[in-house]
Amino acid sequence: MVDLTELGKQVTATSRRGGGREARRRERAAPVACFPTLVRNIPVYDILPAEAIEHIHLESCRILEDVGIDFRDDEAAAMWQAAGADVQGYRVRIDRGLLMELVGKVPSSYTMHARNPARTVEVGGKNAIFVPMYGAPYVRDLDNVRRYGTLEDLRNFHKLAFMAPSLHSTSSIICEPMDIAVPHRHLEIVYSALKHSDKPFMGIVTSRERAEDTMHMAGLAFGHDFVRDNTVLTSVVNCNSPLVWDATMLDALKVYAAHNQPCLLSPFALCGASTPASTIGAIAQVNAEALAGLAFTQLVRPGSPQVYGQFMVTIDMKTGAPMGGAPEAAHMTLVMGALARKYNLAFRTSGFHVGSKLNDAQAGYESNMLMHAAILSGANYIWHVAGWLEAGLACGYSKFATDAEQLEGWYKYAQGVSLDDLQEAMAAVREVGPGGHYLGTQHTLEHFENAFFMPRIMDFNSFEQWSAEGEKDMDARGREQAKAMLAAYEEPRLDEAVDEALRDFIARRRRELPSQVS
């Protein structure tokens, strides 16, 4: 079992300068550390029997054979035709033999390199990583005001992602830097992710050109040769449900797959609107979409690592509004995880993607309804696990901090129940006996620091103490923690030559690219 406290201390000790009260304050605020890839030591949870999973698989195959799926890109359609699919315009019908042959070429796991080798992670099998949210136009800021995101906010979130030991990735567009012109944004986003953190990150997918710029910048940081074959980032391409892979996504996908950089092939489904109003029906459709996308990646580069993904939220059928932590979303996560295992694929799901506007009780209920399912689904790439509010419209500083802490608990949860110290504990039972207490025993003294989860933002103090400290709710405490972390932030070293090369590249591209969307 990973000793979280010990781990935090070690990394803090090596990454901190000086000492004294100020150092201790910073240490409390933000133990700079990064947990290793989470290796699940608990079984997955099969909510459906294997026959049902097979049944869903067959229906998904039928969809792709009979209804077909659109690949709305000439090159992609031609590639499918060359591979032997039935192609009419953009409509591609793929028989199950071809489909599964291609899907079978996808590796079941991959190594994702970080610019700091200590942050390199494994994705697939029993390995899982926690990745912050992506794509919010709004932030709920340190003063609890909702406003458009800025580059300053994005940098802050990259700093927080770096500092939170439970997060394995910097993500990329945690919030949209709305103060940067759209054609330049991707440059600033990738630069900020590389500059402010040394964890793996995510690529830009909004055009072929931006994906190429991302790869170029990754090449400047890691070496161009290195990034031709070695995975340094993971990006997301969403199927446009129902059953459409559009040109923009396919363009980005082609760039990344050619470089052996995986994508999350993740149908984004508003279940009830872009899928049937049926849990099982939505699953069968989304599975078909993900499989078709994965199969296509293997036409681009056979053997390239890819991730079988899903992002399924139910909608409120009265208003059409997307929900978050609903029981059906948990069901979908678990069933999609079982399908991923059937196909022997790395699996992406989401963790804390809530509909709540605030970091309030609703956000908490939703978050852990979903995360428990994510963990038990055997997911490998657990995304949207920090900051997410309002069905993804906003990233909250407080939510980011409280989520990161919850992840420490989930990390412990996924380590499972150890029987290692059972004999020692039984010796303590014999020592204490009926009617005693354990607080002073040798066993307790040896284990108290690591026996149980000890969060910092969650408050378990007495009512009186909590009251004396201002009766702050978790939202307020989360904001304080985010502020403290940012105050304690120290930039990880980025090679000066690399930094300069990145800045030069950005300056050149800013000159070349228009400053407005034409």
Add this chain to the structure above:
Amino acid sequence: MVDLTELGKQVTATSRRGGGREARRRERAAPVACFPTLVRNIPVYDILPAEAIEHIHLESCRILEDVGIDFRDDEAAAMWQAAGADVQGYRVRIDRGLLMELVGKVPSSYTMHARNPARTVEVGGKNAIFVPMYGAPYVRDLDNVRRYGTLEDLRNFHKLAFMAPSLHSTSSIICEPMDIAVPHRHLEIVYSALKHSDKPFMGIVTSRERAEDTMHMAGLAFGHDFVRDNTVLTSVVNCNSPLVWDATMLDALKVYAAHNQPCLLSPFALCGASTPASTIGAIAQVNAEALAGLAFTQLVRPGSPQVYGQFMVTIDMKTGAPMGGAPEAAHMTLVMGALARKYNLAFRTSGFHVGSKLNDAQAGYESNMLMHAAILSGANYIWHVAGWLEAGLACGYSKFATDAEQLEGWYKYAQGVSLDDLQEAMAAVREVGPGGHYLGTQHTLEHFENAFFMPRIMDFNSFEQWSAEGEKDMDARGREQAKAMLAAYEEPRLDEAVDEALRDFIARRRRELPSQVS
């Protein structure tokens, strides 16, 4: 699958007078209904392999054989001696043969009758019930003020328990009525539970006499003959961890077991203080305590129904404060559930028992961390699932309302994933095809009301609408819901003669009993 909307409508239709706008308002506020016993249609989750469960069992047996356990009651000690245990004073050492012989007599499930037969429930096997919290000295009231509980509060909580369709029991001492003299409290508590709700309830355990009064009142409501053999309530007796069953608890236990009324044999463990600072060590000890208690019940009345229980919270090892939704508590729930299955016993755990002072994000995170484990543990008596705050020191009106709604989601979750409409859904996929949408399809029109969970307090409206409605957090919306439910409350019919008999009994006992604790 239970159609929650349909169920709500039916029961509303038969229990409501009149119609029009007022009736609709009340219906929205509180669809008076009660879901049937939850029949789990999903597998349990075995977090540990069977060998590990067996290993724990053997360690628990060794504790009872070698260390022993105190039954601090002369009669109980004598009963153990007569049964063949090794008894030295109050210290009882029970060999595993005797232990398992007695535990084997406990029925694996039972029927708990409600005074309204439509509310009668099953406990055990795949059946589960949701039971509100118990024992809070404080309330967090409808104005969000924390103060001592009163009889008025208790009545309100009994009304809310009656109105919430997801709750299967009225509990009893949801909050302590601090304005009633201690010696009289139990009478008012039981009367309020019987008067304001027609669901099953819980007995009083603070003395033999109070347990007898409870049984007498139950007899007045159900018939004295009926309650000699038929279960109409379930009570809790806590082991005083480590390894002490005290006289008060044993006295109550003897009264209830003699009447075939089950108790939850539930060691109340502050893990790290009253157990070793070790998840697995705490489990082995608590299992020993529960088994010894259960075995004792079968000395009182062989074959009497009983529930194997646990209430284990970890403590913050720096301050000693009890926690709530920590990962270890989820682990303990899952492992204790596996032990209950090994013994073929009905299993009690807790659902939403949080440490948070407020109905805030912490409360939400904690609640669903725990509830997911409770559901997957196969628990049959899922207690403390409405109102619980501050490690049980306070019952919150808002928390009560929001918890009750969350339970509707968990009820759906535990129904599992149905494959029933897969073919229908696939027909919709063929009809809509790539690039379409499902909002107007026949399938959607037929299924939209029940396809997905549709909560009322959770808010998934657009930011703009939510903002126009006052930007209320879930805590505020929960208080509003509680108020609306209380405004819409209509008392279930209690036979006038029964009511009079109960009131006469209370008046007599109030005269007989002192008005202060001597």
